[in-house]
Amino acid sequence: xPPLEEADLTDTASWSHATGTNRNNEPTFATAVxxxxxxxxxxxxxxxxxxxxxxxxxQAAVADDVELNDVLTYEGQSYEVVTISTAKSxxxxxxxxxxxxxxxxxxx
Numbered sequence: 001x002p003p004l005e006e007a008d009l010t011d012t013a014s015w016s017h018a019t020g021t022n023r024n025n026e027p028t029f030a031t032a033v034x035x036x037x038x039x040x041x042x043x044x045x046x047x048x049x050x051x052x053x054x055x056x057x058x059q060a061a062v063a064d065d066v067e068l069n070d071v072l073t074y075e076g077q078s079y080e081v082v083t084i085s086t087a088k089s090x091x092x093x094x095x096x097x098x099x100x101x102x103x104x105x106x107x108x
Contacts, residue, residue: 003094006063009036014073015066027106029071037062039074046083046100054082056100066097071104078104 016029038061045053049068058079060072070081083100 003089006036006094006096008038009061009063011037011039011060011074013037013039013060013062015062015064016071016073016078018067018069018071027069032073035062035064035066037072037074048083054100055102056082057103058101060099060101062097062099063095064097066099072099072101080104 012034014032015035016032019028019030022028040059040061041057042059043055043057044059046056046059048054058074060074066072066081066084068081068084072079072081079101080103081099082102085098087096087098088094089096
């Protein structure tokens with residue numbers, strides 16, 4: 001049986017890690033990889049790192065080291081990571097990361 005922090009990660013999303021910007025100041029991404037997640041397509045508000053409220057189109061829980069500005073693609077729609085909150089397991093061995101996602105309009 002998987003650990004509690006990973007037990008509900010039954011969905012799969014494609015994760016594109018943001019690697020920087022090109023000469024046109026457009027974001028660049030690493031090759032996408034599939035990761036396990038718990039997808040929650042609920043639109044809501046969340047708070048960014050500066051404490052400002054931002055609207056999010058979906059939320060997802062992951063066990064990977066996803067960062068701000070990375071892009072997750074789920075069921076053909078791409079979403080940019082705009083908020084992150086993490087929690088460690090009691091024994092500090094596992095981390096569960098909750099992401100706030102906004103529809104991504106750029107190219108991957």
